[in-house]
Amino acid sequence: MIINQKVSDILKAKFPGVVIPSEEQHNDYIQIYPEKWNEIAKFIKTESELKFDSCQCITGVDLGIEEGLEVRYNFHSMKLKHKIEIRIAVERKKPSIPSVEQVWRGADWLEREVYDMYGIRFKGHRDLRRMLLPDDWKGWPLRKDYKTPKIYNGMKVPKVRKGWD
Amino acid sequence: MGFLEDRFDDNIITAKLDQILSWARSTSAWYFQFGLACCAIEMMATAASRHDLERIGMMPRSSPRQADVMIVAGTVTLKMATRVIKLYDQMADPKYVISMGSCANSGGPYSRQGYHVLKGVDQIIPVDVYVPGCPPRPESLIEGLLKLQDKIRKERPLTKKK
Ligand code: SF4
Numbered sequence: 001m002i003i004n005q006k007v008s009d010i011l012k013a014k015f016p017g018v019v020i021p022s023e024e025q026h027n028d029y030i031q032i033y034p035e036k037w038n039e040i041a042k043f044i045k046t047e048s049e050l051k052f053d054s055c056q057c058i059t060g061v062d063l064g065i066e067e068g069l070e071v072r073y074n075f076h077s078m079k080l081k082h083k084i085e086i087r088i089a090v091e092r093k094k095p096s097i098p099s100v101e102q103v104w105r106g107a108d109w110l111e112r113e114v115y116d117m118y119g120i121r122f123k124g125h126r127d128l129r130r131m132l133l134p135d136d137w138k139g140w141p142l143r144k145d146y147k148t149p150k151i152y153n154g155m156k157v158p159k160v161r162k163g164w165d
Numbered sequence: 166m167g168f169l170e171d172r173f174d175d176n177i178i179t180a181k182l183d184q185i186l187s188w189a190r191s192t193s194a195w196y197f198q199f200g201l202a203c204c205a206i207e208m209m210a211t212a213a214s215r216h217d218l219e220r221i222g223m224m225p226r227s228s229p230r231q232a233d234v235m236i237v238a239g240t241v242t243l244k245m246a247t248r249v250i251k252l253y254d255q256m257a258d259p260k261y262v263i264s265m266g267s268c269a270n271s272g273g274p275y276s277r278q279g280y281h282v283l284k285g286v287d288q289i290i291p292v293d294v295y296v297p298g299c300p301p302r303p304e305s306l307i308e309g310l311l312k313l314q315d316k317i318r319k320e321r322p323l324t325k326k327k
Contacts, residue, residue: 132244133244133281134243134244134247141280141281146280148280149280152243153243153247155243155246155283155288155289156284156288157243157280157282157283157284
């Protein structure tokens, strides 16, 4: 994982204190703090040695009730043909993180989907609406503490229908 | 058919208007062309040249106002269920519904964990024929459609119900 080492070295030099050090030797990702994420995003997209010009995926992860949530970004460089994963932890109450929608346009719908499923607010996103679920849906279904609603718009959503088993 | 029988040439058939109506309805049951998930692929295969639904008088219509049969082919998510009701209401009477595949019958693979899936389309609209399978093969769908034709043929639209 030479590229991870390289990216984290460059980031450490440019933004001191932003990369979270890790004990593991062979990480294939970089964990960073969310505060300066927008600047870092612009930086890794334009920096001549990195040039991550393609945002391939944004995923939300719920690490468990006690732990928080996490957003994971996968970037790829078409020019230099390398890729990286960046992880940013967010808290469970009021999760929010700077949006990179204006840096990579492709991140627009990916961020909306993460918002839809985990309720993580992307600060600075210009059109943060639900992506897949209906607009009047309540709750964030992929969180561990989500309770399936019993009724939606007058339609019953039973866990087990009568007469089954 | 009573005293009218055998009084005309061979190419003239006599029957009750009631029967003719339901026979005509059953053999020209046009279905509404809409698919919700993977089952729709099988529905397309059924309509395509190998299985050829038009030989039993069914052809796809792209508007609910021209269709007689709604084939609910696939997973009815709660978001889509609102639309399914709307589309069903737009169809002109007489209208029939076929529930195709486990998802439309009972929620199918999503019956336990799915937070977003309606557990059976019969909770929101009346269903005439259920076709089991995940997905049902074209043969099963045709079987279901033939069952529906039988059902329509037994109807007597002009006879007063007691
Ligand atoms: S019944 Fe099976 S094939 Fe049909 S829509 Fe559901 S999952 Fe797909």
